[in-house]
Amino acid sequence: MGLIVQKFGGTSVRDRSRIFNVARIVANTRKAGNDVVVVVSAQGDTTDDLIAKAAEISANPSDREMDMLLSTGEQISIALLTMALQELGISAISLTGWQAGFATNRAYTKARIRRINTERLESELARNRVVVVAGFQGLNRNDDITTLGRGGSDTSAVALAAALHADRCQIYTDVEGVYTADPRKLPKATKLKEITFDEMLELASLGAQVLNNRSVELAKKYGVELEVLSSLNPMPGTVVKEETKVEGMLIKGVAKDENVAVISILEVPDVPGMSFKVFSLLAQRNINVDIILQSSGRGNNKDLTFTVPLTEAQTAISVLEENKNRFGGGAISLSTEYAKVSIVGAGMQSHSGVASTMFEALFNQGINIHMISTSEIKISVIIDKTDADRAVAAIHDAFIH
Amino acid sequence: MGLIVQKFGGTSVRDRSRIFNVARIVANTRKAGNDVVVVVSAQGDTTDDLIAKAAEISANPSDREMDMLLSTGEQISIALLTMALQELGISAISLTGWQAGFATNRAYTKARIRRINTERLESELARNRVVVVAGFQGLNRNDDITTLGRGGSDTSAVALAAALHADRCQIYTDVEGVYTADPRKLPKATKLKEITFDEMLELASLGAQVLNNRSVELAKKYGVELEVLSSLNPMPGTVVKEETKVEGMLIKGVAKDENVAVISILEVPDVPGMSFKVFSLLAQRNINVDIILQSSGRGNNKDLTFTVPLTEAQTAISVLEENKNRFGGGAISLSTEYAKVSIVGAGMQSHSGVASTMFEALFNQGINIHMISTSEIKISVIIDKTDADRAVAAIHDAFIH
Numbered sequence: 001m002g003l004i005v006q007k008f009g010g011t012s013v014r015d016r017s018r019i020f021n022v023a024r025i026v027a028n029t030r031k032a033g034n035d036v037v038v039v040v041s042a043q044g045d046t047t048d049d050l051i052a053k054a055a056e057i058s059a060n061p062s063d064r065e066m067d068m069l070l071s072t073g074e075q076i077s078i079a080l081l082t083m084a085l086q087e088l089g090i091s092a093i094s095l096t097g098w099q100a101g102f103a104t105n106r107a108y109t110k111a112r113i114r115r116i117n118t119e120r121l122e123s124e125l126a127r128n129r130v131v132v133v134a135g136f137q138g139l140n141r142n143d144d145i146t147t148l149g150r151g152g153s154d155t156s157a158v159a160l161a162a163a164l165h166a167d168r169c170q171i172y173t174d175v176e177g178v179y180t181a182d183p184r185k186l187p188k189a190t191k192l193k194e195i196t197f198d199e200m201l202e203l204a205s206l207g208a209q210v211l212n213n214r215s216v217e218l219a220k221k222y223g224v225e226l227e228v229l230s231s232l233n234p235m236p237g238t239v240v241k242e243e244t245k246v247e248g249m250l251i252k253g254v255a256k257d258e259n260v261a262v263i264s265i266l267e268v269p270d271v272p273g274m275s276f277k278v279f280s281l282l283a284q285r286n287i288n289v290d291i292i293l294q295s296s297g298r299g300n301n302k303d304l305t306f307t308v309p310l311t312e313a314q315t316a317i318s319v320l321e322e323n324k325n326r327f328g329g330g331a332i333s334l335s336t337e338y339a340k341v342s343i344v345g346a347g348m349q350s351h352s353g354v355a356s357t358m359f360e361a362l363f364n365q366g367i368n369i370h371m372i373s374t375s376e377i378k379i380s381v382i383i384d385k386t387d388a389d390r391a392v393a394a395i396h397d398a399f400i401h
Numbered sequence: 402m403g404l405i406v407q408k409f410g411g412t413s414v415r416d417r418s419r420i421f422n423v424a425r426i427v428a429n430t431r432k433a434g435n436d437v438v439v440v441v442s443a444q445g446d447t448t449d450d451l452i453a454k455a456a457e458i459s460a461n462p463s464d465r466e467m468d469m470l471l472s473t474g475e476q477i478s479i480a481l482l483t484m485a486l487q488e489l490g491i492s493a494i495s496l497t498g499w500q501a502g503f504a505t506n507r508a509y510t511k512a513r514i515r516r517i518n519t520e521r522l523e524s525e526l527a528r529n530r531v532v533v534v535a536g537f538q539g540l541n542r543n544d545d546i547t548t549l550g551r552g553g554s555d556t557s558a559v560a561l562a563a564a565l566h567a568d569r570c571q572i573y574t575d576v577e578g579v580y581t582a583d584p585r586k587l588p589k590a591t592k593l594k595e596i597t598f599d600e601m602l603e604l605a606s607l608g609a610q611v612l613n614n615r616s617v618e619l620a621k622k623y624g625v626e627l628e629v630l631s632s633l634n635p636m637p638g639t640v641v642k643e644e645t646k647v648e649g650m651l652i653k654g655v656a657k658d659e660n661v662a663v664i665s666i667l668e669v670p671d672v673p674g675m676s677f678k679v680f681s682l683l684a685q686r687n688i689n690v691d692i693i694l695q696s697s698g699r700g701n702n703k704d705l706t707f708t709v710p711l712t713e714a715q716t717a718i719s720v721l722e723e724n725k726n727r728f729g730g731g732a733i734s735l736s737t738e739y740a741k742v743s744i745v746g747a748g749m750q751s752h753s754g755v756a757s758t759m760f761e762a763l764f765n766q767g768i769n770i771h772m773i774s775t776s777e778i779k780i781s782v783i784i785d786k787t788d789a790d791r792a793v794a795a796i797h798d799a800f801i802h
Contacts, residue, residue, distance in 0.1 A: 075473045
């Protein structure tokens with residue numbers, strides 16, 4: 001009835017039984033009358049094994065040769081999955097990234113897709129074949145193999161769905177969809193039927209690692225309807241699209257992110273351009289600054305407090321200490337015992353009182369808020385890490401149950 | 402100071418230390434002022450591991466998908482060897498079969514090279530790079546990956562040497578060259594400095610598995626000078642070329658082949674076309690018949706005796722029994738306790754007495770000859786398997802020492 005792109009990650013094809021599980025899902029989709037293009041990642045630990053092989057040879061292998069090496073992982077997967085489909089009586093053919101027409105820029109190990117030449121793909125579909133495409137890879141203008149970087153198979157699938165004008169792009173993972181909170185931590189969290197692209201982007205950046213962010217951005221840009229679902233439990237997942245129908249839910253999810261560090265610079269001279277100097281130093285090192293809090297000037301000075309990913313905190317501190325004289329600040333301090341808890345929901349734009357409901361829930365639990373950040377569809381608070389799980393449960397209760 | 406193609410097999414690149422061993426050989430060749438193109442096979446057991454993965458999925462996987470799968474083995478090797486060369490400070494780049502311009506016919510898993518488009522290769526050489534090429538693989542007119550079948554990396558190397566007009570094609574193996582007999586069995590066997598293509602072809606077909614036969618045929622056709630040498634012991638090997646200089650050696654080698662079975666069909670009607678019927682039945686099943694012995698007609702019947710590879714003997718017997726009525730023969734018997742011992746040497750064409758020297762050596766050992774076959778550069782005898790090693794030693798003594 002339509003054209004469906006289905007993407008399966010490495011754990012979904014990690015061994016014989018999982019490969020046949022995937023083949024059966026694809027076969028059922030095909031037998032229901034759909035054209036199907038499948039995108040697969042490398043099996044289980046293959047990519048890590050290949051990286052280890054390279055590490056044995058060189059501490060700093062060339063990016064071009066790494067891509068040559070790593071792209072074999074998906075090539076193995078597509079051949080095996082295609083054999084399994086044929087074993088189930090489904091006409092199928094595998095295509096590497098370059099055979100499927102993925103043209104990328106030159107950036108080895110983190111290439112971006114320039115366009116997809118769908119000629120071969122469409123001719124295989126016209127021959128009533130399921131086409132199994134290697135994710136994560138393409139070809140640059142030199143005819144050299146490139147990879148899109150880790151997690152790139154999601155992007156491959158969405159880009160293919162856009163290029164082929166597919167009716168839906170299904171991303172199969174090891175979770176059953178997008179939840180209102182992490183279900184391992186909060187059993188009462190419920191699966192969402194639908195969510196908007198923007199909500200999904202906010203949730204992903206908040207540590208709900210269901211979908212790769214680049215793939216969601218791409219889906220939003222080209223209007224590709226996504227569905228996140230489980231390859232092990234055959235039931236409808238969560239649909240990600242532009243507008244969702246009213247479900248009576250103001251808030252789509254509560255997320256916790258512990259990859260947060262808070263840096264403070266005291267007594268920065270209160271003259272124009274000082275904040276710019278600080279943040280451009282960090283930007284040069286590709287350090288993402290998230291929440292920024294600037295005290296009102298006291299006399300000639302102000303205090304600057306901001307969050308960076310915990311994993312980049314030490315680099316940030318070193319850069320700032322080295323360049324202290326350029327912005328003339330005083331003591332620089334680092335706090336690592338914090339967490340960020342956020343609520344996300346496109347509905348909050350038009351509803352007042354969302355922030356106060358959130359803050360009240362935290363107040364009732366005696367939880368202290370250190371920093372606050374808001375956007376049109378998100379409110380984040382920085383609190384003590386030890387309070388974080390309790391905060392998620394309290395906020396979830398206030399909004400969702 | 403020329404262009405050298407060097408080929409390394411799977412055991413030569415099976416782990417980190419072997420890869421660096423190969424990289425040092427290549428680096429030394431490069432530093433001596435040569436342009437170098439390297440052809441490598443898949444590491445150690447990689448191909449067998451991949452075949453096992455496919456066997457888990459299907460008892461009869463499609464040939465196209467097998468080629469998609471198996472070609473990853475060499476792709477891994479070329480990336481790792483190139484990284485090792487770069488680690489040694491050598492400018493190098495890896496190319497897959499299709500990047501290196503190998504165009505093949507459509508015969509998946511046993512493709513033949515149609516031609517090599519050397520444009521990319523030559524431009525990389527012009528940039529002073531060592532080019533590391535994946536052996537055993539190419540691309541057909543559909544833009545699908547094909548493999549040349551096992552042992553095909555030798556063929557890749559020779560075809561590349563021919564296309565690039567290389568000065569020499571070096572085949573690195575785990576032996577030090579071509580010997581006058583199997584040195585594991587006959588310690589006094591000596592390494593040959595030179596051997597002709599035809600002699601090498603006869604030796605290879607006799608079980609001296611040093612070089613893949615197709616690669617020797619190709620080298621002969623295009624006049625590519627081959628050298629067989631060891632990747633572990635750095636010393637000159639054996640050169641295979643059109644004409645060898647006189648070394649005073651009539652006989653280049655004595656070979657034993659135990660993959661031999663003798664089949665007899667008694668009392669075949671002595672009318673024209675009967676032999677043809679028998680052997681065309683076997684040819685249809687791709688069974689190679691080697692030595693044929695036909696008794697003179699006795700009355701209206703004759704006996705037909707011939708050898709086939711031991712591994713194909715049962716199939717041959719079944720085919721013959723099933724079709725017995727078509728050639729009207731009597732009892733069919735199979736003997737598996739034989740071996741073939743042969744001497745090879747282009748020099749014997751112009752020397753009489755070679756056969757009688759060989760037969761005398763066997764007679765002196767009390768060894769009975771069951772069948773004899775001769776060609777311009779080869780004499781083979783079928784004898785009891787238990788006599789074979791003694792026969793090789795006696796013949797070797799008579800001709801070489």
